[in-house]
Amino acid sequence: MKMTITLLAAASLSAQQSPPAQPGIHWTEEQLQQAVAPARAGQRLTPKSWPNDSRVAVCLSFDVDNESYLLARGETSPTTLSAADFGAQTGLPRILALLDRHQVPASFFIPAVSAILHPEMIPAIMKSGRHEIGVHGWIHESLPPLSRADEDRLLNRAIDYLTNAAGKKPVGYRAPAWAFSQHTVSLLRRAGFLYDSSLQAMDEPYELVSNGEQTGIVELAIDWTLTETPYLGRGGTMPSPELLYQLYKEEFEGAYEQHTMFVLTLHPHVTGHRAPMRHLDQLITYMKSKPGVWFATCEQIARYVKPQ
Numbered sequence: 001m002k003m004t005i006t007l008l009a010a011a012s013l014s015a016q017q018s019p020p021a022q023p024g025i026h027w028t029e030e031q032l033q034q035a036v037a038p039a040r041a042g043q044r045l046t047p048k049s050w051p052n053d054s055r056v057a058v059c060l061s062f063d064v065d066n067e068s069y070l071l072a073r074g075e076t077s078p079t080t081l082s083a084a085d086f087g088a089q090t091g092l093p094r095i096l097a098l099l100d101r102h103q104v105p106a107s108f109f110i111p112a113v114s115a116i117l118h119p120e121m122i123p124a125i126m127k128s129g130r131h132e133i134g135v136h137g138w139i140h141e142s143l144p145p146l147s148r149a150d151e152d153r154l155l156n157r158a159i160d161y162l163t164n165a166a167g168k169k170p171v172g173y174r175a176p177a178w179a180f181s182q183h184t185v186s187l188l189r190r191a192g193f194l195y196d197s198s199l200q201a202m203d204e205p206y207e208l209v210s211n212g213e214q215t216g217i218v219e220l221a222i223d224w225t226l227t228e229t230p231y232l233g234r235g236g237t238m239p240s241p242e243l244l245y246q247l248y249k250e251e252f253e254g255a256y257e258q259h260t261m262f263v264l265t266l267h268p269h270v271t272g273h274r275a276p277m278r279h280l281d282q283l284i285t286y287m288k289s290k291p292g293v294w295f296a297t298c299e300q301i302a303r304y305v306k307p308q
């Protein structure tokens, strides 16, 4: 019996670890160039100085996913959905209260379905007049497997919904799960977005280049370490937010020394819990204690650095 279990475990382990297919080993130089061409880093856009001679630009951003990504997959478990509903019921109100107390702005990227299920969220975000609302898909759909027509339809539906709900057309985009398809950049150009915040090629603002063309779209890059879901979310690997916030603090200090930009991306259904909220409060307090920190929305930063 024990042997059987060990063998089964070994078999499932080897199934999990079987190496991925490697078509790239056969690609020509031209095919390699084509593979990377849809979304590339262009010119660096960190300005000579930030407004009021600030030393660094800080954008606190929140991806207000709540239940949307679960519903996209057809998840209907009330228990699972309730843990995501936490973002709307408890997380977002706590975050808005914290930002009010510190009087700092933030950018909120919202899947339209998230706002449909919780119609009180957008008015609550808009109330202070400091915050920005950006697009984060229709239902947090995964873009890479979609046809261009489906991606286009869902993008326009999301833009229309948020424009109506917020009374202002969003100018910023963050891809659901931060995952572009081959079509995303051309759809963003056609929709007239000022900036994107989904890619990760530099930790300072840059211009998005697509298939060799300058797009004029500002990229305000994010990073898998500058978010909390892999560490504190469901299946996360970190027992306490302490180490994570130490990393955020050091990333901020580096941006401060380099006079560039610090973008943090958090999720109300994860960060809205008590322990991470305490650390977020402390991080904002620390950043505010340094001279010359420009807290801004992603929109304000993008308008400031946009190439003429």
Ligand SMILES: [Zn+2]
Pocket: 063, 064, 065, 136, 140, 176, 177, 178
């Ligand atoms: Zn998301």
